[in-house]
Each structure stands twice: as structure tokens, then as C-alpha cells.
Amino acid sequence: MPRILSIDYGKKRIGLAVTDPGQIIASRLTTIPTHTIWDFLKDYFETEEVESVVVGYPKQMNNQASESVRFINPFLKKFQQIYPDMKLEIYDERFTSKIAFQTMIDGGLKKQKRQDKALVDAISATIILQNYLEQKRNSRL
Template sequence: MGKIIAIDFGLKRTGLAITDELQIIATGLETVESKQLMNYLIALFQKEKIEKIVLGEPKRMDGSDAHITQNVYLLKEALEKQFPGTPVILHDERFTSKMAVEAMIAGGMKKKQRQDKAMIDKISATIILQSYMAGE
């Protein structure tokens, strides 16, 4: 069984999370500059057996596309082209950033640590992955 990765794409930074081989536990992996994302993923695919990619799909509260949604659809196409045979699944990512900050507060992180957007992106990717796994 391979691992599943989740991507919380942003125009500047992208948060990543990954499962264990049994696909039981989701763990924050990294936050990378979005322009370096594909190179990072190519290297990751060479090291790990990745079975599936879960891509956070940004939507507004009313279900309409967010400002970045079209970029995510373009990324999905690029991932499918780069990693043929690896399913790329879109998964609703509404509230993940808010949930990430709440998790940081609950975990006792100081205000300065909670302002680290890279940390928020990584935790958001983990939440996307956990949500996907729970609904599968």
C-alpha cells in the first residue's frame, strides 16, 4: 500500500501532508514555495511510494469558486500529466486555515508561532488529508 499526500496550494506557499504506509496517520510534511512545488513532488515521488494525491479545493461559503480555485484546477491538470496513473482527488478545504489556527491555540502555541503562515499551511494540508481519510 502506498502513501497519500495532501496539498494545500497557495500562490506563494504550499502546505503538504503525508500518510504512513498503512494510511492511518496524516502528518504535516513540509511547506514549500509554490514555484518549487513540482520539483519537490518529483523528488518525493522518487523516494516514496505515493498512491494518491489529495488536492485542497478552495470554495467560498456559498460553494462558489474562490479567487484561487482556477489555479488549483490548473495544478490538478499539471499533476495528472506529471504523475500519470496517480489519482488526483479534489477535496473541499473550506475552514481548514481556521481549524489550523484553532489547533495551534489548543496545542498551546504562542501568538508569534501562530502567525507563522508556513506552519498554518502545513497544518491545513494535514487537516485536508485527515478529512479525506475520514470520509473515504
């Protein structure tokens, strides 16, 4: 079974997570500089079978898109142009950075490691993907 890739898109960095081939568990993949995303995706899609890509889409409490979508929307448009056959889904990523930070605290990471924004981005991508998987499973019930 192909994997699902998750993207936590940011202006400077992109956190990435991926499922196992059985699409059961989300795992942190890496964090990359935003300007390298297209090379990363090309290489990744050449070596791994990917069924779909889930992109975190931040919303405000009133369900309106947050200010940062102005960086995400051009990425989504270009992605669909380059990979028209790839299933692309957006997923509400509200609070994932806060949850990621709390997860780091709960995991016992020291303060210096918790300040690593690249690690927070990769954990956020993992949380987005795990929540997406759980919602997908629950909708089948």
C-alpha cells in the same frame, strides 16, 4: 501499503502532509515555496510509494469554487499531464486555515509561532488529509 499525499496549494506556499504507510494517520510533512512544487514532487515520488494525491479545493458557502481556484486549476491540469497514472482527488478545504489556526491556539503555541503562515499551511494540509481519510473510512461502513 502506499502513502497518500495532501497538498494545500497557495499562491506563495504549499503545505504538504502525508499518511503513514497504513493510511491511518495524517502527519504534517513540510511547507515549500510554490515555484518548487515540481522538483519536490519528482523527488518525493522517486523515494516514496504514493497511491494518490489529495489537493485542497476551496469553496464558498454556496458551494461555488472560491477565487483562489484560478491558481489551483492550472496546477491540477499540469499535474495530470505529468503524472497521468497517479490518482488525483480534490477535497473541499473550506475553513481549514481557520481550523489550523484554532488548533495552534488549542495546542498552546505562542502568538509569534501562530503567525508563521508556513506552519498554518502545513497544518491545513494535515487537516485536509485527515478529513479525507475519515470520509474514506466512513464511506466504507
